[in-house]
Amino acid sequence: MTSTSTVTTGERITTARIEADPSIPAIRMTRDFAATPEQLFRAHTDQDLFARWVGPDGMDMQITDWDARTGGSWAYTAGSGEDSYGFHGCFHEVRNDRIVQTFTFDGEPDGVALETLTFEDLGDGRTRLHALSLCDSFEGRDAWLRSGMEVGVNEGYAKLDSLLADGAV
């Protein structure tokens, strides 16, 4: 199960790759950015920056808990009123080249994924983000892949591209 989508960011075409791991119940994702590893780290740990890019287009993000350090926690709500979706987790590890955190969609409170983000320096001011989302069943992983999650992922990363292009990160 492979989903590859292409978005145009200024002069550059950027591709996000989302794959179901063949042997473990995990989603593997890679995405290249015109950013240094330090910038990607900042974009994932600075509360105000994170709120400006995460999630799909046109959805208001409210961060309700943010303590981006090893042993800290996070929570945010997307949308508002009855059309809002909550997410929360804890930060297992926050270090310059790697963030490990748990992830729960509040609509399915017993579902927990373990996410590992790594920032691979490609040189020349470019960085490859590797994201591994480990689920506790293949059924849960496949349901997540079928949920349309790639829309929010890709729209979010396109917003991050714009912030990077604008010098905001």
Next chain:
Amino acid sequence: MTSTSTVTTGERITTARIEADPSIPAIRMTRDFAATPEQLFRAHTDQDLFARWVGPDGMDMQITDWDARTGGSWAYTAGSGEDSYGFHGCFHEVRNDRIVQTFTFDGEPDGVALETLTFEDLGDGRTRLHALSLCDSFEGRDAWLRSGMEVGVNEGYAKLDSLLADGAV
């Protein structure tokens, strides 16, 4: 890969069952206790109680971080000096019938497991602990199973049996 060990606690024989999941890189463990779910919850969340039973016999446990609530964190050191082993993680969720936490052995700092403990009320003051440890590879899971981890697990639970029998929980 199944390991079943039997320990005698007073008049009762208690069996801990440790199994490799056949389809996902996880260890599944069940263990019955002469305890209510509330007592097992307390034994896993009260810092002083936890330090009295976790780990193998004859090893000094020093809890260096303890915030047993949803979004909190934990760390402890087993042994002392050069023969000490550190472990740490964050608490994704702490609720009466379920604890979800991350787990890292500091000797292998990039290895992270996602642990889910549930307390199943069997009635008559007995509770079955279910523990799921989800790893990010079968190799890592199998190495952990081969490490002799069942010794510390079983000796720890036998200490918890004694604390329960003594009315200390």
